[in-house]
Amino acid sequence: MGVVHGQEMVLNIGPQHPATHGVLRLQVKTDGEVISEITPYLGYLHRCFEKHCENVSYEQVIPFTDRCDYLASMTMNFGYVVAMEQLMDIKVNDRVEYIRVIMAELQRIASHLLATGVFGLDLGAFTPFLHMLRDRERIIDLFEMTCGARLLYNYMWVGGLSHDLPKGFVEATLKFLDYFEPKIDEFENLLGHNKIFVERTADIGIMPAEVAINYGVTGPNLRASGVNWDLRKDNPYSVYSKLDFNVPIGKGIKGTVGDSWDRFYVRLQEIRESVKIVRQAIDQLPKDGDVHQSMPKKIRPPKGSIYSRTESPRGDLGYYIESDGSDTPYRLKMRSPAFTALGVLNEIAGGWLMSDVLAILGSLDIVLGEIDR
Amino acid sequence: MKRYFTDIYESVSSILGGMSITLVHLFKARNDNVTLQYPEEKWPRPERNIGFDHNSYNVIRSRLHVDMDDCIGCLKCERACPVDCIKIETEKAPARGEDLKEIKHKGVTSNGTRKALVVTRFDIDMSECCYCNLCTYPCPEECIFMTGGPNAKKHPIDYEFSEPDRSDLIYRFAKKGAKEGLAELNNSKQEAEA
Numbered sequence: 001m002g003v004v005h006g007q008e009m010v011l012n013i014g015p016q017h018p019a020t021h022g023v024l025r026l027q028v029k030t031d032g033e034v035i036s037e038i039t040p041y042l043g044y045l046h047r048c049f050e051k052h053c054e055n056v057s058y059e060q061v062i063p064f065t066d067r068c069d070y071l072a073s074m075t076m077n078f079g080y081v082v083a084m085e086q087l088m089d090i091k092v093n094d095r096v097e098y099i100r101v102i103m104a105e106l107q108r109i110a111s112h113l114l115a116t117g118v119f120g121l122d123l124g125a126f127t128p129f130l131h132m133l134r135d136r137e138r139i140i141d142l143f144e145m146t147c148g149a150r151l152l153y154n155y156m157w158v159g160g161l162s163h164d165l166p167k168g169f170v171e172a173t174l175k176f177l178d179y180f181e182p183k184i185d186e187f188e189n190l191l192g193h194n195k196i197f198v199e200r201t202a203d204i205g206i207m208p209a210e211v212a213i214n215y216g217v218t219g220p221n222l223r224a225s226g227v228n229w230d231l232r233k234d235n236p237y238s239v240y241s242k243l244d245f246n247v248p249i250g251k252g253i254k255g256t257v258g259d260s261w262d263r264f265y266v267r268l269q270e271i272r273e274s275v276k277i278v279r280q281a282i283d284q285l286p287k288d289g290d291v292h293q294s295m296p297k298k299i300r301p302p303k304g305s306i307y308s309r310t311e312s313p314r315g316d317l318g319y320y321i322e323s324d325g326s327d328t329p330y331r332l333k334m335r336s337p338a339f340t341a342l343g344v345l346n347e348i349a350g351g352w353l354m355s356d357v358l359a360i361l362g363s364l365d366i367v368l369g370e371i372d373r
Numbered sequence: 374m375k376r377y378f379t380d381i382y383e384s385v386s387s388i389l390g391g392m393s394i395t396l397v398h399l400f401k402a403r404n405d406n407v408t409l410q411y412p413e414e415k416w417p418r419p420e421r422n423i424g425f426d427h428n429s430y431n432v433i434r435s436r437l438h439v440d441m442d443d444c445i446g447c448l449k450c451e452r453a454c455p456v457d458c459i460k461i462e463t464e465k466a467p468a469r470g471e472d473l474k475e476i477k478h479k480g481v482t483s484n485g486t487r488k489a490l491v492v493t494r495f496d497i498d499m500s501e502c503c504y505c506n507l508c509t510y511p512c513p514e515e516c517i518f519m520t521g522g523p524n525a526k527k528h529p530i531d532y533e534f535s536e537p538d539r540s541d542l543i544y545r546f547a548k549k550g551a552k553e554g555l556a557e558l559n560n561s562k563q564e565a566e567a
């Protein structure tokens with residue numbers, strides 16, 4: 001007996017659906033439970049940030065970069081200031097660089113905690129999500145101590161930081177890391193090796209390395225496919241070249257290389273590496289150095305353009321800035337890593353069951369604020 | 374056959390693993406409590422050191438406050454704001470650096486700057502504000518700050534300022550009746566001259 005094909009049905013998931021991580025509409029063609037095609041529709045969160053940046057001065061762009069990837073604002077700031085400093089040829093002192101790295105890595109931990117926690121939540125595991133959110137809260141407390149804000153920081157400025165670390169920050173961070181390190185193993189046991197979770201994610205949504213590279217997928221999603229590519233190692237910016245850390249890649253421990261479980265596990269391993277980086281950066285943090293030292297009085301870059309990329313928790317975050325010599329950017333373009341991750345969805349999720357599509361979407365860790373900008 | 378038994382073993386062990394974590398939390402529930410009965414209980418606010426000593430300064434983000442007695446109306450904060458939610462209007466003062474008792478205008482700021490302008494309108498729309506703090510840095514008199522700033526006793530840090538009406542979130546800092554009072558003053562001066 002051959003396979004019976006039923007009538008194809010078009011189904012909309014979202015835009016108001018908690019599992020779409022923002023406001024995203026997926027139009028799926030289903031044949032019974034099997035998905036044959038997925039078309040993502042974007043634009044529900046479009047706030048014209050790139051256009052708006054053309055009308056504000058270079059300092060005023062930073063709050064807008066915050067709001068693109070609102071789960072990793074520090075790294076969004078970081079990418080922008082690195083691009084601006086290359087454009088204006090500014091060299092900042094080591095204290096600034098180390099503080100930036102500490103903040104970026106803490107942000108990476110916070111972002112990955114949310115990503116893995118929400119991934120579990122998409123599959124119905126509620127407890128790990130609460131545990132991870134609880135610890136993310138402690139990182140956010142550290143950020144609040146530093147710059148007052150809990151989510152949208154506006155902390156890194158072109159040529160420096162808005163202000164120095166507050167008293168007691170280093171001690172509080174070390175205390176947090178001591179508390180946090182055993183918790184990572186707990187998360188791994190609680191969620192990663194849970195039989196139900198493994199059954200739902202291992203061998204599901206396999207992304208082979210060629211597909212990932214062809215679609216321009218970056219970050220943990222690419223590394224989970226077994227490609228060792230991390231801008232912090234391969235194109236070091238800031239002081240990453242002075243720090244010692246590994247780049248975890250997917251090994252297919254529970255199934256095939258590049259499956260959803262690998263994407264989860266790579267993020268968990270990156271949390272461990274980030275803890276290592278923060279510890280080293282705190283050790284090497286220079287005692288003195290003015291964080292306002294190389295800040296230009298008026299930000300007016302020379303005529304020209306720059307494309308610079310940094311590694312955000314979601315991948316390769318690029319900023320293209322075109323300057324016409326005035327004090328507002330002529331054009332500012334962000335290359336969003338989550339956008340390319342969403343692009344590959346149809347390729348890797350076609351042929352899977354309806355319930356797996358949300359698992360695959362969750363494993364890609366997209367943030368719609370960054371996709372739509 | 375082997376697969377069947379490993380499946381059973383893994384299922385049971387992962388359930389036991391999860392349950393043992395739950396058990397640990399059950400006994401540490403008192404120390405590990407993260408849920409608070411919100412309006413009655415609140416998280417303690419982090420220790421803050423606020424003031425103008427930049428070495429021990431904790432930045433805060435809260436609602437904005439302006440000390441009008443110190444504001445010289447230089448518009449620097451208005452220009453720094455990326456969302457244009459600060460609106461300032463100024464008028465020339467009759468005499469530089471002199472108090473105008475009628476409209477409660479102070480002529481000299483606490484930094485000793487003599488004011489040439491009277492601020493007749495200083496509105497901040499807090500519902501538009503994105504709490505970026507950019508307006509507080511360029512102020513030459515350090516008179517615009519997030520509450521809890523230099524005078525923390527007078528303006529306690531306050532994160533809960535919801536209002537039933539959106540227009541209540543437009544904070545008007547200019548002295549009441551400054552515009553009309555100033556016009557009256559100028560009129561009476563002209564009449565006296567005539």
Ligand code: SF4
Pocket residue numbers: 437453454455456457458459497501502503504505506507508509
């Ligand atoms: S905090 Fe930012 S958005 Fe709010 S008034 Fe100041 S500059 Fe404008």
Ligand code: SF4
Pocket residue numbers: 439443444445446447448449450451461511512513514515516517
């Ligand atoms: S920058 Fe300060 S002094 Fe100038 S208008 Fe604003 S609040 Fe007043």
